[in-house]
Amino acid sequence: MHSFGHRANAVATFAVTILAAMCFAASFSDHFNSPSPTASVKILNINWFQKEANGNDEVSMTLNISADLSSLFTWNTKQVFVFVAAEYETPQNALNQVSLWDGIIPSKEHAKFLIHTTNKYRFIDQGSNLKGKDFNLTMHWHIMPKTGKMFADKIVMTGYRLPEQYR
Amino acid sequence: MGFIGDTVESIRSIQIRQVLAQIISLGMIVTSALIIWKGLMVATGSESPVVVVLSGSMEPGFKRGDILFLHMSKDPIRTGEIVVFNIDGREIPIVHRVIKVHEREESAEVDILTKGDNNFGDDRLLYAHGQLWLHQHHIMGRAVGFLPYVGWVTIIMTEKPFIKYLLIGALGLLVITSKE
Numbered sequence: 001m002h003s004f005g006h007r008a009n010a011v012a013t014f015a016v017t018i019l020a021a022m023c024f025a026a027s028f029s030d031h032f033n034s035p036s037p038t039a040s041v042k043i044l045n046i047n048w049f050q051k052e053a054n055g056n057d058e059v060s061m062t063l064n065i066s067a068d069l070s071s072l073f074t075w076n077t078k079q080v081f082v083f084v085a086a087e088y089e090t091p092q093n094a095l096n097q098v099s100l101w102d103g104i105i106p107s108k109e110h111a112k113f114l115i116h117t118t119n120k121y122r123f124i125d126q127g128s129n130l131k132g133k134d135f136n137l138t139m140h141w142h143i144m145p146k147t148g149k150m151f152a153d154k155i156v157m158t159g160y161r162l163p164e165q166y167r
Numbered sequence: 168m169g170f171i172g173d174t175v176e177s178i179r180s181i182q183i184r185q186v187l188a189q190i191i192s193l194g195m196i197v198t199s200a201l202i203i204w205k206g207l208m209v210a211t212g213s214e215s216p217v218v219v220v221l222s223g224s225m226e227p228g229f230k231r232g233d234i235l236f237l238h239m240s241k242d243p244i245r246t247g248e249i250v251v252f253n254i255d256g257r258e259i260p261i262v263h264r265v266i267k268v269h270e271r272e273e274s275a276e277v278d279i280l281t282k283g284d285n286n287f288g289d290d291r292l293l294y295a296h297g298q299l300w301l302h303q304h305h306i307m308g309r310a311v312g313f314l315p316y317v318g319w320v321t322i323i324m325t326e327k328p329f330i331k332y333l334l335i336g337a338l339g340l341l342v343i344t345s346k347e
Contacts, residue, residue, distance in 0.1 A: 005341075023314065027312075078227075078228070079227060079228060081228065081247070081264070081284065083246070083247060083266075085246050085247075091272070092271065092272060093269050093270055093271055093272060094270050094271065094272045094275070095268065095269075095270040096268070096269050096270075097245060097246040097267065097268040097269075098246075098267050099246050099247075099266040099267060102266070104227070104228070104284065106227070121266060121267070121289070126269050126278070140246065140247045142247050142248075142249075144228045144229075144313065145313060146315070147313060147314055147315060148312060148313065148314075149311065149312050149313075150249075150310065150311060150312065150313060152247060152248075
Protein backbone atom coordinates (compact mmCIF):
# COMPACT_ATOMS: atom_id res chain seq x y z
CA MET A 1 0.00 0.00 0.00
CA HIS A 2 2.47 2.64 1.19
CA SER A 3 5.56 1.50 -0.62
CA PHE A 4 8.64 3.67 -1.12
CA GLY A 5 7.58 4.32 -4.71
CA HIS A 6 4.18 5.63 -3.71
CA ARG A 7 5.59 7.95 -1.08
CA ALA A 8 8.28 9.27 -3.43
CA ASN A 9 5.66 9.86 -6.10
CA ALA A 10 3.38 11.72 -3.67
CA VAL A 11 6.21 13.94 -2.40
CA ALA A 12 7.43 14.74 -5.93
CA THR A 13 3.92 15.56 -7.18
CA PHE A 14 3.26 17.78 -4.18
CA ALA A 15 6.61 19.57 -4.58
CA VAL A 16 6.02 20.28 -8.29
CA THR A 17 2.48 21.53 -7.58
CA ILE A 18 3.70 23.92 -4.88
CA LEU A 19 6.53 25.15 -7.12
CA ALA A 20 4.11 25.81 -9.97
CA ALA A 21 1.73 27.66 -7.62
CA MET A 22 4.60 29.79 -6.30
CA CYS A 23 5.80 30.64 -9.84
CA PHE A 24 2.25 31.64 -10.76
CA ALA A 25 1.87 33.75 -7.60
CA ALA A 26 5.22 35.48 -8.21
CA SER A 27 4.26 36.31 -11.78
CA PHE A 28 0.76 37.43 -10.77
CA SER A 29 2.15 39.76 -8.09
CA ASP A 30 3.78 41.81 -10.89
CA HIS A 31 0.30 43.09 -11.76
CA PHE A 32 0.15 45.03 -8.48
CA ASN A 33 3.16 47.14 -9.41
CA SER A 34 2.14 50.44 -11.02
CA PRO A 35 5.41 51.98 -12.20
CA SER A 36 6.08 55.66 -12.91
CA PRO A 37 9.21 55.75 -15.07
CA THR A 38 10.64 58.94 -16.56
CA ALA A 39 12.84 59.42 -19.60
CA SER A 40 14.30 62.15 -21.75
CA VAL A 41 16.42 62.00 -24.87
CA LYS A 42 18.31 64.90 -26.42
CA ILE A 43 20.03 64.94 -29.78
CA LEU A 44 23.31 66.69 -29.10
CA ASN A 45 24.74 66.58 -32.59
CA ILE A 46 24.16 65.25 -36.11
CA ASN A 47 27.63 63.83 -36.79
CA TRP A 48 27.04 63.19 -40.44
CA PHE A 49 24.11 62.77 -42.79
CA GLN A 50 24.43 61.38 -46.30
CA LYS A 51 23.02 59.28 -49.09
CA GLU A 52 24.69 55.94 -49.52
CA ALA A 53 25.76 54.51 -52.89
CA ASN A 54 22.65 52.28 -52.91
CA GLY A 55 20.36 55.30 -52.53
CA ASN A 56 19.44 54.93 -48.85
CA ASP A 57 19.82 57.85 -46.45
CA GLU A 58 21.97 57.27 -43.40
CA VAL A 59 22.48 59.54 -40.43
CA SER A 60 24.82 59.36 -37.45
CA MET A 61 23.90 61.26 -34.29
CA THR A 62 25.06 61.79 -30.74
CA LEU A 63 22.39 61.20 -28.12
CA ASN A 64 22.02 62.12 -24.50
CA ILE A 65 19.72 59.59 -22.83
CA SER A 66 18.60 59.91 -19.25
CA ALA A 67 15.96 57.83 -17.50
CA ASP A 68 14.79 56.63 -14.14
CA LEU A 69 13.31 53.16 -14.51
CA SER A 70 13.77 52.00 -10.93
CA SER A 71 10.01 51.81 -10.30
CA LEU A 72 9.79 49.00 -12.89
CA PHE A 73 11.68 46.59 -10.67
CA THR A 74 9.79 44.14 -8.47
CA TRP A 75 10.99 41.10 -6.57
CA ASN A 76 10.23 38.98 -9.66
CA THR A 77 12.31 41.11 -12.06
CA LYS A 78 15.45 39.55 -13.46
CA GLN A 79 16.41 42.45 -15.70
CA VAL A 80 14.99 45.25 -17.77
CA PHE A 81 15.91 45.56 -21.43
CA VAL A 82 15.69 49.19 -22.50
CA PHE A 83 16.11 50.72 -25.94
CA VAL A 84 15.55 53.95 -27.82
CA ALA A 85 14.05 53.71 -31.30
CA ALA A 86 13.51 56.34 -33.96
CA GLU A 87 10.01 56.05 -35.38
CA TYR A 88 8.77 57.83 -38.50
CA GLU A 89 6.53 57.53 -41.54
CA THR A 90 7.57 57.68 -45.16
CA PRO A 91 5.42 57.70 -48.32
CA GLN A 92 6.31 54.05 -48.91
CA ASN A 93 6.24 52.78 -45.33
CA ALA A 94 3.44 53.30 -42.81
CA LEU A 95 5.88 52.71 -40.00
CA ASN A 96 9.64 52.63 -39.68
CA GLN A 97 11.18 51.67 -36.34
CA VAL A 98 14.94 51.81 -36.07
CA SER A 99 16.59 50.93 -32.80
CA LEU A 100 19.40 53.41 -32.08
CA TRP A 101 20.65 52.33 -28.69
CA ASP A 102 19.86 49.57 -26.22
CA GLY A 103 21.03 48.35 -22.86
CA ILE A 104 20.37 45.79 -20.16
CA ILE A 105 19.65 47.00 -16.64
CA PRO A 106 20.56 44.19 -14.26
CA SER A 107 19.22 45.67 -11.03
CA LYS A 108 17.29 48.50 -9.43
CA GLU A 109 20.53 50.25 -8.42
CA HIS A 110 21.45 50.72 -12.08
CA ALA A 111 17.98 51.81 -13.20
CA LYS A 112 18.70 55.55 -12.93
CA PHE A 113 21.20 56.45 -15.62
CA LEU A 114 22.49 59.16 -17.92
CA ILE A 115 24.28 58.08 -21.09
CA HIS A 116 26.08 60.03 -23.73
CA THR A 117 26.41 57.95 -26.88
CA THR A 118 26.44 57.84 -30.66
CA ASN A 119 23.83 55.57 -32.21
CA LYS A 120 24.81 51.94 -31.60
CA TYR A 121 22.89 50.60 -34.62
CA ARG A 122 22.99 52.26 -38.03
CA PHE A 123 20.13 54.65 -38.71
CA ILE A 124 19.42 53.81 -42.34
CA ASP A 125 16.19 54.59 -44.15
CA GLN A 126 14.66 52.38 -46.83
CA GLY A 127 15.06 54.95 -49.57
CA SER A 128 15.89 58.62 -49.45
CA ASN A 129 13.28 60.23 -47.23
CA LEU A 130 15.23 61.55 -44.25
CA LYS A 131 15.91 65.18 -45.29
CA GLY A 132 13.93 67.46 -43.00
CA LYS A 133 12.06 64.40 -41.64
CA ASP A 134 10.07 64.75 -38.43
CA PHE A 135 10.41 61.71 -36.20
CA ASN A 136 9.72 60.43 -32.70
CA LEU A 137 12.20 58.96 -30.30
CA THR A 138 10.57 56.28 -28.20
CA MET A 139 12.05 54.69 -25.13
CA HIS A 140 10.79 51.10 -24.90
CA TRP A 141 11.40 48.72 -22.06
CA HIS A 142 10.83 44.99 -21.76
CA ILE A 143 10.75 43.57 -18.27
CA MET A 144 12.17 40.07 -18.11
CA PRO A 145 10.85 38.25 -15.05
CA LYS A 146 12.55 35.61 -12.95
CA THR A 147 9.54 33.53 -13.90
CA GLY A 148 6.22 34.07 -15.68
CA LYS A 149 4.82 36.78 -17.89
CA MET A 150 6.93 39.43 -19.62
CA PHE A 151 5.80 43.05 -19.60
CA ALA A 152 6.60 45.87 -22.01
CA ASP A 153 5.78 49.56 -22.23
CA LYS A 154 7.16 52.78 -23.71
CA ILE A 155 7.44 56.54 -23.49
CA VAL A 156 7.05 58.41 -26.79
CA MET A 157 8.99 61.65 -27.19
CA THR A 158 7.95 63.78 -30.14
CA GLY A 159 9.23 66.81 -32.01
CA TYR A 160 12.60 65.75 -33.40
CA ARG A 161 13.62 66.81 -36.89
CA LEU A 162 16.48 65.89 -39.20
CA PRO A 163 18.41 68.61 -41.09
CA GLU A 164 17.27 69.81 -44.54
CA GLN A 165 20.68 69.20 -46.10
CA TYR A 166 23.23 66.37 -46.10
CA ARG A 167 26.33 67.13 -44.10
CA MET B 168 8.94 -27.12 -11.09
CA GLY B 169 12.19 -25.25 -11.68
CA PHE B 170 12.89 -21.69 -12.78
CA ILE B 171 11.30 -21.83 -16.24
CA GLY B 172 8.15 -23.44 -14.93
CA ASP B 173 7.83 -20.74 -12.26
CA THR B 174 8.18 -18.00 -14.85
CA VAL B 175 5.58 -19.55 -17.17
CA GLU B 176 3.24 -19.94 -14.19
CA SER B 177 3.67 -16.30 -13.16
CA ILE B 178 3.02 -15.05 -16.69
CA ARG B 179 -0.11 -17.22 -16.88
CA SER B 180 -1.29 -15.81 -13.57
CA ILE B 181 -1.46 -12.27 -14.95
CA GLN B 182 -5.09 -11.63 -15.56
CA ILE B 183 -6.05 -10.48 -19.01
CA ARG B 184 -8.31 -7.74 -17.65
CA GLN B 185 -5.52 -6.19 -15.66
CA VAL B 186 -3.22 -6.12 -18.66
CA LEU B 187 -5.90 -4.48 -20.75
CA ALA B 188 -6.59 -1.90 -18.04
CA GLN B 189 -2.90 -1.02 -17.94
CA ILE B 190 -2.68 -0.66 -21.71
CA ILE B 191 -5.69 1.64 -21.64
CA SER B 192 -4.29 3.79 -18.84
CA LEU B 193 -0.99 4.09 -20.73
CA GLY B 194 -2.96 5.11 -23.81
CA MET B 195 -4.82 7.72 -21.74
CA ILE B 196 -1.54 9.27 -20.61
CA VAL B 197 -0.18 9.48 -24.15
CA THR B 198 -3.39 10.84 -25.67
CA SER B 199 -3.94 13.44 -22.93
CA ALA B 200 -0.38 14.70 -23.48
CA LEU B 201 -1.20 14.98 -27.18
CA ILE B 202 -4.49 16.76 -26.42
CA ILE B 203 -2.72 19.31 -24.19
CA TRP B 204 -0.07 20.00 -26.86
CA LYS B 205 -2.57 20.36 -29.72
CA GLY B 206 -4.86 22.43 -27.48
CA LEU B 207 -1.97 24.80 -26.76
CA MET B 208 -1.30 25.06 -30.50
CA VAL B 209 -4.89 26.17 -31.09
CA ALA B 210 -4.95 28.54 -28.10
CA THR B 211 -1.68 30.29 -28.93
CA GLY B 212 -1.89 30.16 -32.71
CA SER B 213 1.73 29.08 -32.89
CA GLU B 214 2.87 25.81 -34.39
CA SER B 215 5.20 25.26 -31.45
CA PRO B 216 3.72 26.96 -28.35
CA VAL B 217 6.63 26.08 -26.08
CA VAL B 218 10.30 26.28 -27.07
CA VAL B 219 13.51 25.51 -25.21
CA VAL B 220 16.37 28.01 -25.42
CA LEU B 221 19.37 26.19 -26.88
CA SER B 222 22.02 28.89 -27.14
CA GLY B 223 23.42 31.64 -24.98
CA SER B 224 22.77 34.39 -27.51
CA MET B 225 20.05 36.02 -25.37
CA GLU B 226 21.95 35.91 -22.06
CA PRO B 227 21.58 37.11 -19.39
CA GLY B 228 17.83 37.25 -20.11
CA PHE B 229 17.39 33.71 -21.38
CA LYS B 230 19.92 31.03 -20.60
CA ARG B 231 20.32 27.63 -22.18
CA GLY B 232 17.64 25.32 -20.81
CA ASP B 233 15.01 27.98 -20.12
CA ILE B 234 11.52 27.58 -21.53
CA LEU B 235 9.63 30.23 -23.49
CA PHE B 236 5.89 30.33 -24.11
CA LEU B 237 5.02 31.63 -27.56
CA HIS B 238 1.97 33.41 -28.83
CA MET B 239 1.14 34.23 -32.43
CA SER B 240 -1.48 36.94 -32.46
CA LYS B 241 -2.65 39.11 -35.34
CA ASP B 242 -0.84 42.11 -33.84
CA PRO B 243 1.94 43.39 -36.06
CA ILE B 244 5.55 42.74 -35.07
CA ARG B 245 7.25 45.72 -33.41
CA THR B 246 10.78 46.48 -32.26
CA GLY B 247 11.84 45.08 -28.91
CA GLU B 248 9.69 41.97 -29.13
CA ILE B 249 11.41 38.63 -28.80
CA VAL B 250 10.43 36.48 -31.75
CA VAL B 251 11.11 32.91 -32.78
CA PHE B 252 11.88 32.60 -36.46
CA ASN B 253 12.81 30.00 -39.03
CA ILE B 254 15.47 30.60 -41.65
CA ASP B 255 15.22 28.73 -44.97
CA GLY B 256 17.76 25.93 -44.97
CA ARG B 257 18.13 25.90 -41.19
CA GLU B 258 16.43 23.26 -39.10
CA ILE B 259 16.50 24.82 -35.67
CA PRO B 260 14.47 28.00 -35.08
CA ILE B 261 16.17 31.01 -33.48
CA VAL B 262 14.92 33.16 -30.58
CA HIS B 263 16.11 36.78 -30.93
CA ARG B 264 14.95 40.34 -30.42
CA VAL B 265 13.60 42.62 -33.16
CA ILE B 266 15.68 45.80 -33.59
CA LYS B 267 14.32 47.24 -36.84
CA VAL B 268 10.88 47.21 -38.45
CA HIS B 269 9.81 48.69 -41.78
CA GLU B 270 6.12 48.24 -42.55
CA ARG B 271 4.70 48.95 -46.03
CA GLU B 272 1.91 51.45 -46.42
CA GLU B 273 -0.55 49.57 -48.63
CA SER B 274 0.38 45.87 -48.38
CA ALA B 275 1.28 45.95 -44.66
CA GLU B 276 4.22 43.69 -45.46
CA VAL B 277 7.04 43.98 -42.96
CA ASP B 278 10.81 43.92 -43.13
CA ILE B 279 12.25 42.81 -39.79
CA LEU B 280 15.82 42.75 -38.51
CA THR B 281 16.73 40.83 -35.37
CA LYS B 282 19.67 40.57 -32.99
CA GLY B 283 20.58 38.43 -29.98
CA ASP B 284 20.99 40.52 -26.82
CA ASN B 285 24.31 38.87 -26.13
CA ASN B 286 25.59 39.02 -29.71
CA PHE B 287 27.77 41.85 -30.96
CA GLY B 288 26.16 42.37 -34.34
CA ASP B 289 22.77 41.89 -35.93
CA ASP B 290 21.54 38.59 -37.39
CA ARG B 291 22.22 39.18 -41.10
CA LEU B 292 25.10 36.71 -40.88
CA LEU B 293 22.68 34.05 -39.63
CA TYR B 294 20.10 34.64 -42.34
CA ALA B 295 20.15 32.81 -45.66
CA HIS B 296 22.84 33.99 -48.07
CA GLY B 297 21.99 37.47 -49.34
CA GLN B 298 18.90 37.79 -47.15
CA LEU B 299 18.66 41.24 -45.55
CA TRP B 300 15.28 41.08 -43.79
CA LEU B 301 12.90 38.65 -42.16
CA HIS B 302 9.27 38.68 -43.29
CA GLN B 303 6.03 37.72 -41.60
CA HIS B 304 6.17 34.10 -42.83
CA HIS B 305 9.51 33.48 -41.12
CA ILE B 306 8.05 34.30 -37.71
CA MET B 307 6.75 31.36 -35.67
CA GLY B 308 5.66 33.35 -32.63
CA ARG B 309 6.62 35.93 -30.07
CA ALA B 310 7.74 35.10 -26.56
CA VAL B 311 5.22 36.11 -23.89
CA GLY B 312 6.22 34.03 -20.87
CA PHE B 313 9.28 32.50 -19.32
CA LEU B 314 10.11 29.56 -17.05
CA PRO B 315 13.71 28.89 -16.02
CA TYR B 316 15.61 25.58 -16.07
CA VAL B 317 12.71 23.27 -17.03
CA GLY B 318 14.02 22.84 -20.57
CA TRP B 319 17.13 21.05 -19.37
CA VAL B 320 15.09 17.83 -19.33
CA THR B 321 14.69 17.93 -23.11
CA ILE B 322 18.25 19.12 -23.72
CA ILE B 323 19.66 16.21 -21.73
CA MET B 324 17.36 13.74 -23.44
CA THR B 325 18.25 14.89 -26.97
CA GLU B 326 21.97 15.03 -26.29
CA LYS B 327 22.21 11.80 -24.30
CA PRO B 328 19.74 9.38 -25.97
CA PHE B 329 20.87 6.67 -23.53
CA ILE B 330 19.16 8.52 -20.68
CA LYS B 331 16.00 8.86 -22.77
CA TYR B 332 15.79 5.10 -23.38
CA LEU B 333 16.59 4.41 -19.72
CA LEU B 334 13.76 6.73 -18.66
CA ILE B 335 11.27 5.27 -21.14
CA GLY B 336 12.25 1.74 -20.11
CA ALA B 337 11.91 2.51 -16.40
CA LEU B 338 8.51 4.17 -16.89
CA GLY B 339 7.28 1.29 -19.04
CA LEU B 340 8.40 -1.23 -16.44
CA LEU B 341 6.66 0.80 -13.73
CA VAL B 342 3.41 0.85 -15.69
CA ILE B 343 3.55 -2.88 -16.41
CA THR B 344 4.45 -3.96 -12.89
CA SER B 345 2.22 -1.60 -10.93
CA LYS B 346 -0.73 -3.44 -9.38
CA GLU B 347 -3.53 -1.03 -8.78
